[in-house]
Amino acid sequence: MKYLEYKGYTGSIEYSPEDNLLYGKVLGVRGLLSFEGETGKLLEEDFKDAIDTYLSDCKSQGKMPEKPFKGSFNVRISANLHQKAALLAMETKTSLNNLVAEAIQLRVEKS
Template identity: 40%
Template structure:
């Protein structure tokens, strides 16, 4: 689900026979949860919870946590960039896709260790 700049998950919880979810991309700084019995009511609860969160931040005079944008500015040496560009061109993938795959691969290996 999408509302304002926020995205939310939808999950079915069998033990309660209800739909639930949480706002995604908030890191460890904020947690917004919602649950209800139907999709329409879940969307309303999702939007109400975000509105409540934003109103609370405004009332407390604090900046609300914004979801991660998914964008990253990356600096690397020109030699490394040339290697990445050459590899990407030779394999037919974009530099962005190459970097995403490399990061995912590294994280997969880190999780195993």
């Protein structure tokens, strides 16, 4: 899947055959920021407008804009896997965070 990128924000690209319309939403933020367009060019313009409007609204309201993909998230795994990963991290003199990051990096590179 391809994405739109602008000012550190990422937008999805979807197609509605019923409406003959491209649409998407900004990923990695809690609020719903959506955009649409009849062509790729119009979709990208509306995406950028949505980001600019969001940033402008945050500024005028004195709020910090939400930063997408902060680099921190919770992962729930079995106690057994947690133990094995923690022990492996200790044996290889690294942190559990580094071990998980390396595993994710390998998986992402494969896709």
